[in-house]
Amino acid sequence: MDIQKLFFDGGPVMYPLLALSILCGSVILERLWFWLRILTQEKQIVDRVLDAAQDNWEVAADIAKQATDQPVGRFLYAPLGLRKSDVETFRLALEATAEDELAGMRRGEKLLEAVIALAPLLGLLGTVSGLQQSLGNLQIGDFGTAATADVPAGIGKALITTATGLTIAIVSLVFYRLFQGLVVNQVKVFRKAGNELELLYRQFPPDFSNSTSIAQETPRQSFNPPRKRGKNQFPNPPAPPNVSDSLDPDTDSP
Structure with a gap:
């Protein structure tokens, strides 16, 4: 089977189908x-x-x-990387990270959904346009004559686009369902690992007493109030004169 000949016999609709197949193939390989x-x-x-x-x-x-290049590593490190946390914060960190990682695992699904929907429609469009070209110039009296000798060949060429579109859609659907199943399995893995880690956290909570004391003492030791850094640059102002002395009657008048 000559693939190049089939491609050109399919007509202009084969070009968008080729683009869809390239997009679909790249997504499948990357996933x-x-x-x-x-x-x-x-x-x-x-x-x-x-x-x-x-x-x-x-x-x-x-x-x-060290395993943050993997989704499960980032998922487990999210609560463990907190400097200080309680059980509720520990769980919230697990849940938030799990949502982000699962969303990243679904990357490419929208493109596969678009290919699954568009490929059969484009194939059907190519078939309809090919049939229109093959049967558009025939008259009622031409059936059974030599004028209809090329009609079966034209119909066969018109069906090439439908077969191509269905093939692309079927392959995309198979891998789409496969990737969805893997994401569902990851939900179970994340839930199990998160529950076991939280259970260990409840049974053997980490001791934050040392880190807390250091965090509280360090700012006090490193911070010096401006008043204690050195002597005042400005001399103390002289004491104001005693008003009562100026009003003393025993004082000599000038």
Whole structure:
């Protein structure tokens, strides 16, 4: 099968279909690489962070910080990177980060949805225009004569765009459903990891007493009031004269 010949036989509608196929292919390849990196490293990151959190929260935070190039690493580091937090703040940090990361995982879905909707319609448009060209010049008396010999070939060429559009839409739909399933699975992974991390936080809360005391003492030691930095540059003003002395009757008049 000559693909180049089929492309030109399909007519001008094949050009937008080609553009849609390129967009669809680029999104699929990028998403496949994205999910391949996540699925191969995700479980290891979660296990290391949870294991370290049982003994030392600072070590767990360092492990999560090193894995911030992964969505699950950023998800776990969001509450661990806080200097001081309570249970409610810990949970809010997990929920907010989970929403952002899941939204990033859905990147490209809108484009695939557009391809799924547009590709069959463009293929049908090419078929209708091809049929119009093939059957537009025929008369009623031409059926069964030599004038209709090229009609089946024209109809076959007109159906090329429909087949192309359906093929692009089917491939896009398959990967669209695959990526949606992976996102749903990530929701479960994030929920499970977040619940386990929060449970460890409730059982073994980190000790912020040292960091709190340092944070409170440091500003007092480093801050010197302006009055204590040095002597006053301006001399003290002289004491005002005693008004009672000037009004004393025993005082000599000038």
